[in-house]
Amino acid sequence: MSESVKKDELRARLERLVEDARRDGRLAELEQIFRSLTTVPDTAASTGEMPMRFGMVGDSAPMQAVFKLLERVVESDVSVLVHGETGTGKELVAQALHKYGHRKAKPFLAENCAAVPANLLESELFGHKKGSFTGAIADRPGHFVAADGGTVFLDEIGDMPLAMQSKLLRVLQDGEVRAVGANTSKKVDVRVVAATNKDLVAMCKAGTFREDLYFRLNVVTITLPPLRERKGDIAHLTQFFLKKIGAEMNKQVAVTPEALIVLEGWKWPGNVRELDNVLRRAAVFAREAIRPEDIGPPIVP
Ligand SMILES: Nc1ncnc2c1ncn2[C@@H]1O[C@H](COP(=O)(O)OP(=O)(O)OP(=O)(O)O)[C@@H](O)[C@H]1O
Ligand SMILES: [Mg+2]
Known part of the structure; x- marks a missing residue:
């Protein structure tokens, strides 16, 4: 099974899980887990988890x-x-x-x-x-x-x-x-x-x-592949940028699973730079974690 197929399947499973959690009233719990995963604390161990090579994030x-x-x-x-x-x-x-x-x-x-x-x-x-x-x-x-x-x-x-x-x-x-x-x-x-x-x-x-x-x-x-052809990297890049933006703004910001699904669905004509900018804007509006409503409308829906 190719990596991109595996990632698509994982994404679909995640979407189903979010749906189930919403139905069962356990969305807050799921969000909490996700927040812990996506808020990167300042420890060497956490930076070790970031798939990064040659100063570039990605493992697609x-x-x-x-x-x-x-x-x-x-x-x-x-x-x-x-x-x-x-x-x-x-x-x-x-x-x-x-x-x-x-x-x-x-x-x-x-x-x-x-x-x-x-x-x-x-x-x-x-x-x-x-x-x-x-x-x-x-x-x-x-x-x-x-x-x-x-x-x-x-x-x-x-x-x-x-x-x-x-x-x-x-x-x-x-x-x-x-x-x-x-x-x-x-x-x-x-x-x-x-x-x-x-x-x-x-x-x-x-x-x-x-x-x-x-x-x-x-x-x-x-x-370099466009971001829309490596959607599996969006979560890692989001984590990377939120850590950077958080340090700049002196505010820890995570992303909700739903917002991440929204981000993964976009076409990203401006690619990684656009993701950085969108997260930067969303981080201003977000309280603890970025929700879909904190993200502005995509340039190309
Ligand atoms: N894989 C990556 N990991 C982390 N940051 C990235 C990655 N790819 C791009 N970026 C960041 O995205 C922004 C745009 O990257 P860069 O300037 O290298 O793009 P470019 O292809 O030269 O764009 P342009 O054609 O518009 O000049 C930069 O802030 C860069 O640090
Ligand atoms: Mg350039």
Whole structure:
């Protein structure tokens, strides 16, 4: 029996149990048990129970596959492309590749390729010489030089302009960078991790992403499953976030079985980030434990 089938069956049994308890007037007792399970006290033993690997919560089959892949590539220097919908944990994976690998003592520098204007991206990544453009008042190393020995994370790589893609490809091929306005290159040793929620294969076909760069970046692809395809992780993530939110708000908040069933039924277009936000809002309204009425309406019902 596959893990997801087992989890579905367990969930169905839990739903039946809640129904029975409500009918028999024992819902409060069930809630009490659940509260004890989901309110995480500050003990080492309880944190030991949290299914967490590489700093990420989860034990669903799709997340186990992610962890297995991480295990195999974390110590290597191969380029990794992290793919997944918004809020699925792409940045966490990029950080894990750095933090749990042999480069951890060196810098991890991230650049959001969608947020930086095209003309500044080259200088951000490769650096510039003083006077190479208006405003370049001093020499500045780019991320590839500053992160030497470490990791450069290229977030939203699908938004990198084509001209910049060619320059990046050259750096990846040669292992050396040339700052804007410089006439010599510098050897660098960085691991590159890129992330996107775009379909880069389709973009290659459409001519908006360089195929040769795609193959360079995509030595290994780690695809993060959307939250709706790993509903079994929702209870663990809820427990994880409530512990964090509780500490921030100085208030212990649990979740009722009924509220958890509601959360497990949502589609979560914003994935794990959305779950965090929903719990944060619900925790404000909740007294001891979050009830269905403390949770706002889903964005997509
Ligand atoms: N498995 C997980 N365990 C714990 N926290 C998680 C997990 N996945 C994601 N998060 C948390 O959810 C939030 C969103 O994660 P992250 O920023 O890595 O997503 P993303 O895929 O990069 O999203 P976007 O595409 O919008 O940039 C972060 O606060 C992150 O810490
Ligand atoms: Mg991100």
